[in-house]
Amino acid sequence: MIQFSSFQEFIEMGGYAFNVWSVYALFTVFLVANLLLPMRRRKQLLRELKRRRIAAEQMQKNTEESARLERAASSLGEST
Amino acid sequence: MWTWFHRLGSPKWFYEISGRWLPWLTAAMLLFLAVGVVWALLFVPQDYQQGLTNRIMYVHVPVASISLAFFPMMAVAGTVSLVWKMKLADMVVKVAAPLGAWFTALALASGSIWGIDTWGTWWVWDGRLTSLLLQFFLLIGMISLRSALEDGDAAAKACALFSIVGSINVVVIKYSVDWWNTLHQPATNFTADPSQPNGPEIWVPLLLMVIAVYLFFIISVILSTRNEILYRERRAQWVEELVSQS
Numbered sequence: 001m002i003q004f005s006s007f008q009e010f011i012e013m014g015g016y017a018f019n020v021w022s023v024y025a026l027f028t029v030f031l032v033a034n035l036l037l038p039m040r041r042r043k044q045l046l047r048e049l050k051r052r053r054i055a056a057e058q059m060q061k062n063t064e065e066s067a068r069l070e071r072a073a074s075s076l077g078e079s080t
Numbered sequence: 081m082w083t084w085f086h087r088l089g090s091p092k093w094f095y096e097i098s099g100r101w102l103p104w105l106t107a108a109m110l111l112f113l114a115v116g117v118v119w120a121l122l123f124v125p126q127d128y129q130q131g132l133t134n135r136i137m138y139v140h141v142p143v144a145s146i147s148l149a150f151f152p153m154m155a156v157a158g159t160v161s162l163v164w165k166m167k168l169a170d171m172v173v174k175v176a177a178p179l180g181a182w183f184t185a186l187a188l189a190s191g192s193i194w195g196i197d198t199w200g201t202w203w204v205w206d207g208r209l210t211s212l213l214l215q216f217f218l219l220i221g222m223i224s225l226r227s228a229l230e231d232g233d234a235a236a237k238a239c240a241l242f243s244i245v246g247s248i249n250v251v252v253i254k255y256s257v258d259w260w261n262t263l264h265q266p267a268t269n270f271t272a273d274p275s276q277p278n279g280p281e282i283w284v285p286l287l288l289m290v291i292a293v294y295l296f297f298i299i300s301v302i303l304s305t306r307n308e309i310l311y312r313e314r315r316a317q318w319v320e321e322l323v324s325q326s
Contacts (some may be wrong), residue, residue, distance in 0.1 A: 002122050003132075010122070012131035019197055023190045024121075027139045030111075030186045031296060034179065038303035045310050049323045052314075 089166040091309040092318050098302045105302075109295035116288035124285060128277070129198075136194040139288055142293035145186035147215070148250050149297065150180030158240030168305075170236040171312065173243060174226060175304035181219040184295070188212060199263060207260030211253040218246045228232040 004010040013020045120138035128133040154173045155182035161169035191209070192202040202207065222242050255268040272285040313319045 003125060004232050005121065014126060016131060016133045016197060019133055019193050020121075020135045022297055023136045023139050023193050024117075026186060026189055026193075027143070030143075030182060034182055034296070034300045035303070037298065038307055041307050042303075042310070046323060046326045049310070049319070050326060053320065053323055065302070 089164070089168050091168050091171070091313050092316070094168055095306055095309050098306060100237060102299065102302060105295055105299050109292055109299060112288050112292035112295065116285055116292050119285035122287065124282060133194060133198055138189065138196055138289045140190040141286060142290040143183055143190065144212070145290065146293050146297050147180060147183035147212075148253060150176050150183065150219070151215070151243060151247045151250045153243075153301075154243035154267060156179075156240075158243040161236055162240045167175045167312065168309075170240070171300065171305050171308040173236070173239050175308055176301060177219050177222045177226070177239075179300050179304065181216060183222070184212060184216040184219060188216065204263050206262040206264050207256035208253065208264035211249060211256050215246075215249055218249060219243075222246070 011017060116138065120135055124134065124138075126132050133268075154176050157169040157172040157176070160166050161173060188209075195204075196202050222239055225242060226235045226239055229238060257264050268278055270278050270280075273279055274281065310319055310322075314323075
C-alpha cells in the first residue's frame with residue numbers, strides 16, 4: 001500500500017526530506033556518472049585511435065613518397 | 081578447461097562476449113532498479129523508530145555491501161595476473177580501484193546523511209565507519225600507486241600484491257560490528273514471517289535493490305575494462321579494424 005496520502009506528503013518524507021532526497025540524489029549522480037564517464041571515455045578513445053591511425057598512414061605515405069623521390073634523384077644523378 | 085581459461089584471458093574474446101551481454105545486463109538492471117526504487121520510496125511502511133529515514137537503507141545497504149566486493153575481486157584478479165601473467169586480469173584490477181572508490185564514497189556519504197537524524201551525528205570513529213573509511217583511502221592509494229609506476233608490469237605486480245594484502249580490511253569491515261559494539265548496528269536477520277517488523281515487506285525491495293546495484297557493479301566494471309582493452313590492444317589487428325569502422 002502507498003504510504004502517502006498526497007504528493008506533498010511524499011516530498012516532505014515525514015520531516016526527513018533533506019536526508020532521504022539528498023541520498024537518492026547522490027545515488028542518481030553515482031549511477032549516471034559511472035555509466036556516462038566510461039561511455040564518453042570510449043568515444044574519446046576511438047576518436048584518438050582513429051586520428052593516430054590516419055596520422056600513421058599519412059606518415060607511411062610520406063616516407064614512401066620521399067624514398068621514391070630520393071631514388072628518382074639519385075638515378076638522375078647517375079645518368080648525368 | 082584450459083582452452084576455456086585461455087579464451088577467458090583473451091581480451092578480444094572478452095570484448096566480444098561482454099558486448100553481447102551488456103544490453104541484457106543493462107535491461108535487467110533498469111528493471112530491478114525501477115521496481116526497487118518505487119517500492120522503497122512509496123510502499124515500504126515507515127519504521128517505528130526511524131520514521132521515513134528507513135528509505136535511505138535501500139541505497140546505503142546495497143552500495144555499502146557491494147563496495148566490499150571490490151577488494152576480494154581485485155585480489156582474485158591480482159592473483160591470476162601474478163601467477164599466469166594474464167593481461168585481462170590486470171586490466172580488471174586497474175579499472176576496479178576507481179570504481180570501488182566511488183562505491184565506498186557513496187556508502188560513507190549515504191551513511192553519514194542517515195546518521196544525522198537517527199544517530200544525532202554524521203560521523204563517529206566507530207569500527208565499521210573507520211574501517212570503511214580506510215578502504216576508501218586504500219583504494220585512493222592503489223590508484224596513486226598505479227599512476228606512480230610507469231612500468232606496466234611493475235604496476236601490475238605492485239597492485240596485485242596491494243589488493244591481496246588490502247583484502248584483510250574487508251574482513252575487518254565485515255566483522256567490525258560484532259568486534260566493536262559502538263554505534264553502527266550489526267547485520268539484521270530478516271525473516272519470512274510477514275507479521276514481524278523485519279518481514280518480507282522490508283527485505284524484498286531491499287533484495288531487489290541489492291540485485292540492481294550488483295548488476296550495476298558488473299556493468300560498470302565491464303564498461304571500463306572494455307575501454308582499457310581498446311587502449312592496451314590498440315596495435316592489435318582486430319582493434320585497428322574496429323577503429324577504422326567507427
